[in-house]
Amino acid sequence: MKNFEEKLSQYVGLVEKNLRQYNVCTEENRSQRTLIDAMNYSLEAGGKRIRPALVYGFCEALGGDIKKAHAPACAIEMIHTFSLIHDDLPCMDNDDFRRGKPSCHKAFGEAQAVLAGDALAILPFGIIADDTNLSPEQKVRIISALAKASGRDGMIGGQVIDMEIEGRQDVDEELLREMCMSKTGQLIAVSCVMGCVCADASDTIIGIAVEYGFKLGLAFQITDDILDVEGNPDELGKPVGSDEQENKVTFVTLFGVEGAKQLAKSITAEAMECLNKIENSGFIRELTEILLNRKK
Amino acid sequence: MKNFEEKLSQYVGLVEKNLRQYNVCTEENRSQRTLIDAMNYSLEAGGKRIRPALVYGFCEALGGDIKKAHAPACAIEMIHTFSLIHDDLPCMDNDDFRRGKPSCHKAFGEAQAVLAGDALAILPFGIIADDTNLSPEQKVRIISALAKASGRDGMIGGQVIDMEIEGRQDVDEELLREMCMSKTGQLIAVSCVMGCVCADASDTIIGIAVEYGFKLGLAFQITDDILDVEGNPDELGKPVGSDEQENKVTFVTLFGVEGAKQLAKSITAEAMECLNKIENSGFIRELTEILLNRKK
Numbered sequence: 001m002k003n004f005e006e007k008l009s010q011y012v013g014l015v016e017k018n019l020r021q022y023n024v025c026t027e028e029n030r031s032q033r034t035l036i037d038a039m040n041y042s043l044e045a046g047g048k049r050i051r052p053a054l055v056y057g058f059c060e061a062l063g064g065d066i067k068k069a070h071a072p073a074c075a076i077e078m079i080h081t082f083s084l085i086h087d088d089l090p091c092m093d094n095d096d097f098r099r100g101k102p103s104c105h106k107a108f109g110e111a112q113a114v115l116a117g118d119a120l121a122i123l124p125f126g127i128i129a130d131d132t133n134l135s136p137e138q139k140v141r142i143i144s145a146l147a148k149a150s151g152r153d154g155m156i157g158g159q160v161i162d163m164e165i166e167g168r169q170d171v172d173e174e175l176l177r178e179m180c181m182s183k184t185g186q187l188i189a190v191s192c193v194m195g196c197v198c199a200d201a202s203d204t205i206i207g208i209a210v211e212y213g214f215k216l217g218l219a220f221q222i223t224d225d226i227l228d229v230e231g232n233p234d235e236l237g238k239p240v241g242s243d244e245q246e247n248k249v250t251f252v253t254l255f256g257v258e259g260a261k262q263l264a265k266s267i268t269a270e271a272m273e274c275l276n277k278i279e280n281s282g283f284i285r286e287l288t289e290i291l292l293n294r295k296k
Numbered sequence: 297m298k299n300f301e302e303k304l305s306q307y308v309g310l311v312e313k314n315l316r317q318y319n320v321c322t323e324e325n326r327s328q329r330t331l332i333d334a335m336n337y338s339l340e341a342g343g344k345r346i347r348p349a350l351v352y353g354f355c356e357a358l359g360g361d362i363k364k365a366h367a368p369a370c371a372i373e374m375i376h377t378f379s380l381i382h383d384d385l386p387c388m389d390n391d392d393f394r395r396g397k398p399s400c401h402k403a404f405g406e407a408q409a410v411l412a413g414d415a416l417a418i419l420p421f422g423i424i425a426d427d428t429n430l431s432p433e434q435k436v437r438i439i440s441a442l443a444k445a446s447g448r449d450g451m452i453g454g455q456v457i458d459m460e461i462e463g464r465q466d467v468d469e470e471l472l473r474e475m476c477m478s479k480t481g482q483l484i485a486v487s488c489v490m491g492c493v494c495a496d497a498s499d500t501i502i503g504i505a506v507e508y509g510f511k512l513g514l515a516f517q518i519t520d521d522i523l524d525v526e527g528n529p530d531e532l533g534k535p536v537g538s539d540e541q542e543n544k545v546t547f548v549t550l551f552g553v554e555g556a557k558q559l560a561k562s563i564t565a566e567a568m569e570c571l572n573k574i575e576n577s578g579f580i581r582e583l584t585e586i587l588l589n590r591k592k
Contacts, residue, residue, distance in 0.1 A: 023448075031474070032453040034460070039448070086414060091406035110387035111459055114410070118382060118417060119448040125421040126443030129436050136432035140425050143439060147422030152319075152335070152415040157328040163407055164330070178327070 004286040008053060014066075015052040015073045019043050022074055022127055038108040038116035042081050046099045046237070048296075050220075051076040051191040053287060058195025058209060061280045068198035071131035072142055075124030076191050079150045082120035083187075085113055087159070100237030121150070134198070141197050149190035158182025171249035180221040181214055188220065189213025208277050212284075215271035220291055222264040225250035227296070229257055235296045268292045300582040304349060310362075311348040311369045315339050318370055318423055334404040334412035338377050342395045342533070344592075346516075347372040347487040349583060354491025354505060357576045364494035367427035368438055371420030372487050375446045378416035379483075381409055383455070396533030417446070430494070437493050445486035454478025467545035476517040477510055484516065485509025504573050508580075511567035516587055518560040521546035523592070525553055531592045564588045 023043065025036045052073035059069040088095040088103040089110065096106050105113035124146065128139050148154055161179045165171050192209035201209075227236060228243045229252050243250050251260040271288055275281040319339065321332045348369035355365040384391040384399040385406065392402050401409035420442065424435050444450055457475045461467050488505035497505070523532060524539045525548050539546050547556040567584055571577040 029449050029453065031457050032448055035448060035453065035456045082414075086410055089410065091410060112456070114382055114385065114387060115452050115455055117414075118378075119452045121414060121417050122443050122447035122452070125439055126447060129440035129443060136436045139439075140432045140435050143421055143435075144425035147418050147425060151418035151422060152328055152331060153325050156411050156415045156418070157325065157331065159411055160331045160408070161327050 004283060007057075007283050008287070011053045011056040011073075012049045014056070014070065015049055015077055016044075018070050018074045019077060022123070034108070034112060035115060035119060038104055038112045039081075039120055041107055042085050042098075042104045042116065043078070043120075045101055047077065047081070049077060050287070050291065051080055051187060054188065054191035054213070054284070055195040055198070057284045057287060058192050058201075058278075059198040061278055061282075061284060062196060062199035062201045062205065063280075064195070064199025064201075065133070067133045068138070069195060071128050071134065072146070072191075072194040072198065075128055075142075075146060076187060076194065078120045078124045078127075079146070079155075080187055082117045083150075083155055083159075085117040085120070089113060092159075092163075095238070097238055138197055138200075142194050145190050145193050145197070149186040149193075154182060154186035154190075158184070158186065165249070167247055169247075169249065173254055176249065176251065176254065177218065180218055184221045184224075185214040185217030188217040205278065208274050212271050212274035212278075215267050215274065216288060216291065219264045219267040219271060219288075222251045222260050222267070223292060223294065225252045226257060226260050226264070227294075228252075232295065237296070264292060300579060303353075303579050304583070307349045307352040307369075308345045310352070310366065311345050311373055312340075314366050314370045315373060318419070330404070330408060331411060331415060334400055334408045335377075335416055337403055338381050338394075338400045338412065339374070339416075341397055343373065343377065345373060346583070346587065347376055347483060350484065350487035350509070350580070351491040351494070353580045353583060354488050354497075354574075355494040357574055357578075357580060358492060358495035358497045358501065359576075360491070360495025360497075361429070363429045364434070365491060367424045367430065368442070368487075368490040368494065371424055371438075371442060372483060372490065374416045374420045374423075375442070375451075376483055378413045379446075379451055379455075381413040381416070385409060388455075388459075391534070393534055434493055434496075438490050441486050441489050441493070445482040445489075450478060450482035450486075454480070454482065461545070463543055465543075465545065469550055472545065472547065472550065473514065476514055480517045480520075481510045481513030484513040501574065504570050508567050508570035508574075511563050511570065512584060512587065515560045515563040515567060515584075518547045518556050518563070519588060519590065521548045522553060522556050522560070523590075524548070528591065533592070560588060 023036060023039055025033050055073040055076060056069045060066055084098060085104045087093050088098055089105055095103055097103060104116055125143055128142055158179055162183055189210050192213040193206055196206045196209050228240055231240050233239050251263060255263060268288060272285060275285055319332060319335055321329050351369040351372060352365045356362055380394060381400045383389050384394055385401055391399055393399060400412055421439055424438055454475055458479055485506050488509040489502055492502045492505050524536050527536050529535050547559060551559060564584060571581055
């Protein structure tokens with residue numbers, strides 16, 4: 001366990017240091033100070049850095065050079081942060097708080113929040129293209145996977161499904177799973193894929209990483225649904241009960257708290273099984289376990 | 297002239313055909329139909345396709361294979377369209393009309409418009425990464441340039457400056473030029489650069505293309521300011537006089553209509569001079585001339 005915690009804090013330290021370096025205000029872009037502040041405000045708002053940890057974890061498990069994972073680890077955290085900023089906007093989920101702090105549009109105004117999100121959606125592609133550790137072929141592969149996972153057929157597509165089923169009471173497990181696969185699963189799965197590409201892993205290994213990633217994403221979402229019912233608002237940094245208030249169908253409404261817990265557990269076990277085919281997956285295993293039992 | 301018009305309509309035809317193909321609703325992404333409809337609504341709203349024409353124009357002028365320009369030509373039009381969708385949002389410019397049609401959020405609602413814009417900001421990078429005509433090195437170079445020109449230090453940065461100087465009456469020519477260079481100039485300049493990269497042009501030629509692109513962008517913006525004063529609302533597809541109404545400092549408020557016309561003319565002449573160093577620049581020259589004298 002000590003080893004795991006050291007690794008995790010190494011990865012978190014690396015991504016946080018690099019995020020600052022990629023989005024620093026210089027003499028040249030001083031006119032964009034407010035924008036950069038808004039971007040950094042959300043980037044530094046206390047995210048768990050799970051996706052970067054997966055990039056690093058898969059890269060190192062498969063024998064890749066950790067330096068290659070720096071750019072994709074920051075890229076995925078920026079994409080994740082962009083999605084949270086836009087998700088919180090008044091015309092979307094209209095959330096005033098995120099991780100216990102005012103959301104980006106509450107702190108910087110709506111227009112800056114739209115633009116900060118936009119900038120965080122685009123910067124990742126430049127960071128990967130400009131990286132000095134990855135080969136052109138690795139960059140192209142990573143950018144292709146990242147764009148697909150984040151965009152129309154990935155996370156954004158999932159948000160559209162989420163919006164369209166809001167308030168509908170006829171949502172079944174299949175539709176809920178499809179929405180989660182896109183909205184939450186895609187970014188988690190692509191984190192694993194990018195780590196694999198950094199290590200020049202085979203297509204077979206990448207396929208396993210994708211399967212693992214989607215299972216982890218699903219277990220993650222189910223745990224989110226459970227925490228919205230029985231989590232501690234102080235630990236979560238946001239109020240609980242929002243799903244019920246919005247009349248949302250979740251894994252808890254479908255299966256009850258205990259049923260949802262069983263489901264999360266069995267899907268986590270399936271994810272663990274995928275890892276049997278990945279060498280040196282100790283870190284990823286412990287991360288998977290911890291995410292199942294998280295309190296925030 | 298006949299030759300020019302034929303070329304332009306060939307380029308416009310190509311980009312419009314490819315845009316449809318890149319953003320088609322299939323069996324696989326049928327859950328995203330509304331999102332795809334919203335994206336296509338704005339992509340097909342009658343844009344002039346100037347930026348794609350510049351990509352094609354530079355690629356062919358420099359002896360590149362036209363096939364290489366397809367992906368970057370669509371990419372730049374998507375980025376341009378994304379910026380218009382977000383620009384029109386209530387929290388930004390709050391424009392109900394764009395090119396004579398209801399703006400995206402008026403037709404599809406604000407949330408869909410935010411997500412359609414987001415999807416159009418990300419898709420271009422995937423399209424370039426997945427292209428089968430460009431080499432990995434060309435893709436990386438194009439993605440790097442496109443991300444820089446669109447994002448924090450480019451177009452989005454320009455929008456932030458634009459927002460911050462709104463209502464200020466102490467805006468001088470230097471600040472106005474800086475804002476235009478970012479907000480309008482960057483996407484136009486990168487269109488030229490991407491065309492050059494498609495043709496494997498030298499760094500010297502790319503440098504000239506950048507200079508040309510920024511001059512064209514500036515002349516373009518000055519002409520926009522003039523049209524907002526003396527344009528025909530029916531031809532423009534939007535009301536005129538909005539700059540004055542919003543108390544905006546423009547090139548017309550700084551120099552008067554006649555002064556602004558002179559400035560646009562002399563900057564266009566400077567742009568033309570850059571083209572002396574580019575072989576076969578006939579098409580680009582005529583395009584430059586036409587943009588100076590446009591009525592919409």
